[in-house]
Amino acid sequence: MAGKPNIRSIRFSDELAELIDRQAGNTFTEKFENLVTRCVWELPQKEAELERLEEKIQQERKRLAELQKRRTKLEQIMQSFQQNLDYQLNKLEGL
DSSP, X not given: OTTOOOOOOXXXXXXXXXXXXXXXXXXXXXXXXXXXXXXXXXHHHHHHHHHHHHHHHXXXXXXXXXXXXXXXXXXXXXXXXXXXXXXXXXXXXXX
């Protein structure tokens, strides 16, 4: 234990014990260190990635809303064309 002089005693829940036990490592100490290390090093990267993904989702939502507006407008135009065509055909039939 020359490289690990810090000895601490802590209490934690069964859920946390299970979480630690699921980590990579041969001993409880290795598993605990791996968990803490992953949280310290990986969490900031994952948070940054999550932020980028949330921004992209927001952009895609805006794009989808714009496409939906365009579709609605096209549907209205098509309906207007259909009504006009029906009107013109009815006029021709009446001649």
